[in-house]
Amino acid sequence: MDLPPKVVSYLQDEFLEEARPFCFLIDGDYRLVDSWGQSDWCGLSGIRPAVDMREPAPFLVGMPISAVQKFEFIEMPGRAIVTMHVIPDNGQCYVVLLDARREHASIQSKQQSVNELRLMHGRQHKLIARQRDLISELVEAKSELDHHRREAERISANKSRFIAMMSHEFRTPLASIINYAELAGESGTSSNEIQKSIETISRSAMHLTSLVEAVLDDASLDAGQVELLEHDFEIVGLLNDMAAMMAPMAAEKGLSFAAYADPDVPKTVYADEVRLRQILINLLGNAVKFTVEGGVKLTATYNDGRLVVTVSDTGPGISIEDQERVFQAFERGRGRAETGAGLGLTITLRLVELMRGEVSLDSMPGEGCTVSVHIPVMAAEEGSTSSVPVLPLPGEETIAAMPLSVLICDDDEDMVTLVEHYLHRSGYGLITSSDSSEAIAKTLKFDPDLVLMDCNVPGVGGVVAARVLREQGYSKPIVALTASKLSDEQKSAFTRFFRKPASMQKLLTEIKRLTH
Amino acid sequence: MTPLTSKVCVVGDFAVGKTSVVERFVTNHFSEEYLSTVGVKIDTKEIDFPTLGMTHKLVIWDVAGTEEFGAREMAYLRGASGYIYVADGTRAATLKAIERLHKQILEAYGAAPGVLLVNKRDLEPDWEVSDERFDAIATRFGNAYRTSAKTGDDVDQAITRLAELIIDNDMRGG
Numbered sequence: 001m002d003l004p005p006k007v008v009s010y011l012q013d014e015f016l017e018e019a020r021p022f023c024f025l026i027d028g029d030y031r032l033v034d035s036w037g038q039s040d041w042c043g044l045s046g047i048r049p050a051v052d053m054r055e056p057a058p059f060l061v062g063m064p065i066s067a068v069q070k071f072e073f074i075e076m077p078g079r080a081i082v083t084m085h086v087i088p089d090n091g092q093c094y095v096v097l098l099d100a101r102r103e104h105a106s107i108q109s110k111q112q113s114v115n116e117l118r119l120m121h122g123r124q125h126k127l128i129a130r131q132r133d134l135i136s137e138l139v140e141a142k143s144e145l146d147h148h149r150r151e152a153e154r155i156s157a158n159k160s161r162f163i164a165m166m167s168h169e170f171r172t173p174l175a176s177i178i179n180y181a182e183l184a185g186e187s188g189t190s191s192n193e194i195q196k197s198i199e200t201i202s203r204s205a206m207h208l209t210s211l212v213e214a215v216l217d218d219a220s221l222d223a224g225q226v227e228l229l230e231h232d233f234e235i236v237g238l239l240n241d242m243a244a245m246m247a248p249m250a251a252e253k254g255l256s257f258a259a260y261a262d263p264d265v266p267k268t269v270y271a272d273e274v275r276l277r278q279i280l281i282n283l284l285g286n287a288v289k290f291t292v293e294g295g296v297k298l299t300a301t302y303n304d305g306r307l308v309v310t311v312s313d314t315g316p317g318i319s320i321e322d323q324e325r326v327f328q329a330f331e332r333g334r335g336r337a338e339t340g341a342g343l344g345l346t347i348t349l350r351l352v353e354l355m356r357g358e359v360s361l362d363s364m365p366g367e368g369c370t371v372s373v374h375i376p377v378m379a380a381e382e383g384s385t386s387s388v389p390v391l392p393l394p395g396e397e398t399i400a401a402m403p404l405s406v407l408i409c410d411d412d413e414d415m416v417t418l419v420e421h422y423l424h425r426s427g428y429g430l431i432t433s434s435d436s437s438e439a440i441a442k443t444l445k446f447d448p449d450l451v452l453m454d455c456n457v458p459g460v461g462g463v464v465a466a467r468v469l470r471e472q473g474y475s476k477p478i479v480a481l482t483a484s485k486l487s488d489e490q491k492s493a494f495t496r497f498f499r500k501p502a503s504m505q506k507l508l509t510e511i512k513r514l515t516h
Numbered sequence: 517m518t519p520l521t522s523k524v525c526v527v528g529d530f531a532v533g534k535t536s537v538v539e540r541f542v543t544n545h546f547s548e549e550y551l552s553t554v555g556v557k558i559d560t561k562e563i564d565f566p567t568l569g570m571t572h573k574l575v576i577w578d579v580a581g582t583e584e585f586g587a588r589e590m591a592y593l594r595g596a597s598g599y600i601y602v603a604d605g606t607r608a609a610t611l612k613a614i615e616r617l618h619k620q621i622l623e624a625y626g627a628a629p630g631v632l633l634v635n636k637r638d639l640e641p642d643w644e645v646s647d648e649r650f651d652a653i654a655t656r657f658g659n660a661y662r663t664s665a666k667t668g669d670d671v672d673q674a675i676t677r678l679a680e681l682i683i684d685n686d687m688r689g690g
């Protein structure tokens with residue numbers, strides 16, 4: 001049923017007032033045919049028939065006029081906002097523009113807030129993401145700092161552990177030296193015993209020297225720069241040395257000491273002897289130190305390319321917790337400088353790892369302790385070179401061909417005695433002096449075949465003395481033997497330069513060569 | 517000689533700077549204020565091509581921003597000779613929107629000349645579009661610019677390029 005005419009007419013009035021329709025008719029070339037309604041509000045007043053409507057109404061450009069179309073909310077260049085209806089009619093086309101300003105405004109304000117909200121959301125997301133990044137950056141920076149701090153702590157712990165370790169290691173050979181020196185000095189000691197004491201002392205001294213080298217190695221142990229110094233040596237010799245070093249210490253405490261090598265153990269092996277020695281000294285030193293009653297046993301066996309040395313004692317043993325602590329401290333590469341049983345073990349673990357070996361520990365509190373070290377070693381061929389004797393016996397090459405004289409200038413009496421001893425045995429005549437000025441006078445007077453000069457001696461000093469001698473026309477070799485470091489310039493005053501402690505063997509060979 | 521007149525549509529996600537780019541191009545002004553476009557806004561601008569001896573009049577339809585066209589927007593696009601795609605370099609998602617809109621246009625009206633403007637280049641610290649991403653999309657659109665409606669950087673160049681592309685296309689199409 002139709003609406004009552006009264007209502008239709010009312011709505012019509014209402015709509016026309018609101019929409020202010022403007023209608024125009026164009027032909028197929030967009031030229032104006034006719035127009036109706038108000039045109040001022042949409043900026044199209046004053047258009048004349050035949051004008052190309054695309055000029056005043058550019059939105060017609062490109063618009064096909066063959067189909068009914070509706071375009072909502074077109075904002076024209078003059079800011080009018082229209083809804084456009086296109087109604088084709090027989091090759092011509094009606095275009096109706098309705099004022100859409102009011103609806104547009106209400107949609108605009110809604111859309112505006114929606115879009116602004118979305119933009120804000122986007123920005124918030126970005127901020128949150130950035131904050132998250134910042135936080136994770138902070139966390140990362142913090143963990144890096146923590147890492148550095150832990151690293152610093154570790155290094156400092158390592159340092160103190162290292163110092164504790166070294167003093168421990170030094171003490172054992174030092175104790176042996178002191179003990180044997182005492183023994184040798186006692187009246188009533190047989191010459192055979194004295195000879196044995198001296199041998200042990202020099203071996204311990206050698207070991208101390210090796211330790212000094214090991215200290216330098218150890219400094220670079222963390223950096224992984226340590227190399228094994230492998231060479232052929234006799235296992236039995238090593239065990240004998242250990243026995244010689246440890247047995248008196250054990251005896252002093254009333255402990256028994258036994259060393260035993262399985263027949264399967266190769267005579268000569270290829271391995272790092274110094275480190276193996278360190279390992280054994282550590283293990284044995286600990287065993288003797290902590291055992292109050294009973295004894296210490298050292299055994300060596302050989303199995304599948306692995307040398308197994310076992311040190312067992314009847315000491316107090318190590319609790320499971322302490323064992324774990326020792327192994328953990330080692331694994332973490334840190335740990336306090338533990339006192340007691342743990343320390344020697346930690347050292348041993350480090351060294352054994354270096355030698356690609358393993359350590360096994362079997363102990364219960366109150367039931368003693370057995371530590372086995374398994375180290376891969378190569379059995380050397382029979383008859384290969386073994387260790388060099390510590391104290392050189394005068395050999396063919398060190399005996400002077402004819403009576404020759406050497407002047408020694410050194411204020412260290414022991415040193416003079418030692419050198420004198422060797423040179424004498426090698427057939428040299430000796431002139432000694434403890435003062436460099438006196439040495440100059442003696443040299444010029446007796447014209448020795450060689451001058452052996454300590455640098456840090458009373459008088460003008462070794463370097464000056466050597467220069468004076470040269471100026472005075474002394475042309476024979478002047479050899480420096482000194483504990484101090486010399487600059488190249490200082491060295492140039494001498495024919496040769498030896499740093500204390502020097503190998504007597506080398507020194508003798510060189511002296512012989514120079515006086516030949 | 518009547519100048520060549522072409523309808524071009526500016527499309528892209530909301531608030532990427534479509535209205536600002538057109539305003540910069542037509543009146544050489546810029547406003548920081550955001551007034552979201554509802555429906556479509558018509559502007560015209562003539563570009564002289566002295567070397568070609570011609571003037572190209574662009575009737576620019578600055579379409580309300582959207583990430584996907586609806587029926588109302590599709591109606592606006594009918595009869596366009598070229599497209600100005602605008603994205604916001606500080607919002608990577610608006611590049612995705614461009615790809616979607618481009619696809620819709622292609623499906624509805626076929627291939628037409630177009631240029632891509634990755635806008636707000638002046639907001640460097642906030643930039644989200646990597647060079648790789650830009651290069652990749654630039655290759656696909658053929659003509660891509662990093663523009664700023666605020667400073668005017670490359671806005672004229674981009675739109676003038678589109679005007680050339682349309683001339684080219686017209687001449688080839690007969």
Ligand SMILES: Nc1nc2c(ncn2[C@@H]2O[C@H](COP(=O)(O)OP(=O)(O)OP(=O)(O)O)[C@@H](O)[C@H]2O)c(=O)[nH]1
Nearest residue numbers: 530531532533534535536548553581636664665666
């Ligand atoms: N810094 C900077 N701001 C810009 C740039 N272009 C546009 N804007 C700002 O971005 C906001 C949106 O710009 P409009 O041009 O309105 O964006 P639109 O794409 O037309 O947005 P809709 O009409 O909603 O689709 C406004 O606040 C502008 O001032 C630009 O190159 N640099």
Ligand SMILES: [Mg+2]
Nearest residue numbers: 534535552553
């Ligand atoms: Mg806009």
